[in-house]
Amino acid sequence: MPAEDKKQVAHRALVDRVLTGQGAASPEDRARAFGNADGPAPLQALIGKVAMTPSQVTDADFAAAKAAGFSEDQLFELVVCAAVGQSTRQYEAGLAALAEGEAG
Amino acid sequence: MRLEILNSGYKPGTKLLFAMIRLFSRQPVPDAAKLVFYRPDFYGNRAKVFTHEAMRGPSGWSVGDRELMAAYVSKVNQTAFCIGAHTATASQAYQDGPRVAAVLDDLETAPVENGLRATLRMLGKLTREGKVGAEDMREVLSAGVSPQQIKDALAVCTAFNITDRLADAFAFEVLTPEGFDAGAKYLLKRGYQ
Numbered sequence: 001m002p003a004e005d006k007k008q009v010a011h012r013a014l015v016d017r018v019l020t021g022q023g024a025a026s027p028e029d030r031a032r033a034f035g036n037a038d039g040p041a042p043l044q045a046l047i048g049k050v051a052m053t054p055s056q057v058t059d060a061d062f063a064a065a066k067a068a069g070f071s072e073d074q075l076f077e078l079v080v081c082a083a084v085g086q087s088t089r090q091y092e093a094g095l096a097a098l099a100e101g102e103a104g
Numbered sequence: 105m106r107l108e109i110l111n112s113g114y115k116p117g118t119k120l121l122f123a124m125i126r127l128f129s130r131q132p133v134p135d136a137a138k139l140v141f142y143r144p145d146f147y148g149n150r151a152k153v154f155t156h157e158a159m160r161g162p163s164g165w166s167v168g169d170r171e172l173m174a175a176y177v178s179k180v181n182q183t184a185f186c187i188g189a190h191t192a193t194a195s196q197a198y199q200d201g202p203r204v205a206a207v208l209d210d211l212e213t214a215p216v217e218n219g220l221r222a223t224l225r226m227l228g229k230l231t232r233e234g235k236v237g238a239e240d241m242r243e244v245l246s247a248g249v250s251p252q253q254i255k256d257a258l259a260v261c262t263a264f265n266i267t268d269r270l271a272d273a274f275a276f277e278v279l280t281p282e283g284f285d286a287g288a289k290y291l292l293k294r295g296y297q
Contacts, residue, residue: 006157006161007154007157007158007161007255007256007259008255008259010150010153010154010157010158011154011259011262013150013153013154014147014150014151014153014154017145017146017147017150018146018147021145021146022145023146046273049273050269050272050273051269054181054183054268054269054272054273055181055182055183055272057106057272057273057275059106062106062107072107072108072109072113073109073143075107076107076109076110076142076143076146077146079269079270079273079274080146080147080270082269082273083265083266083269083270083273084266086234086265086269087262087263087265087266087269088262089234090230090231090234090235090261090262090265091258091259091261091262093230093234093235093236094226094230094236094254094258094261095255095258097235097236097237097238097240097241098241098251098254098255098258100237100238100241101238101239101240101241101242101245102241102245102251103238104238104242
């Protein structure tokens, strides 16, 4: 692996861990949070905000997700997955735009 | 923080470490530091490696430039904790607070090199809109920035889009100016690992 890829390798290790390593939340729930896609309503309200409008997250969003049965450890993991997921899509979009810009 | 486990769910050794940090720095332990100690095998360990590599690993950008990028991305995200932390760190790294303040106030008129300005503009768009195009990248390249520097800047942007989201979601407590300055000294001495 060339030295210039170390940043991407370290990022990939983080992504792989939060998606597929051991956790309190199921890998399916973590993948949905990562992808900001189709979770159960009270959870998805929180996850959607973490991904797209994080400054608008409120205490009530966490309270609603807990009331729906998610534990604090599960919510910790799912919020991390949502944050890493959106940021990863941006990273990939930037790298793809760079490749295209260099080619053109 | 919004989850009680992030306030009090640490192992005894970690709680002792936090007490030592409070004792020696005479400042509260920043929530950003606490978070990476919560079940570090899930998030903190690998997040630290990635963030350290992005912020302190080999790069054509100086540490000050990368801390400025972190502050700028956080400004676009309106994340108060990270704006404070990385404004302080960039200001110390450059030994030039007015330069950092000028960029955060108005990137277009700030007295910085055109390559850095073009890079920050692109990172701002990517952070705000979630995407950028080939044309955006050509503008950065034509300002004299190398493809590797763009990749390095994208890694910084990614690390702080993650951290900003966690700071906002978990409601990191904003520190005093003295608290941010103490944190900045630590980050310049030790980095993120």
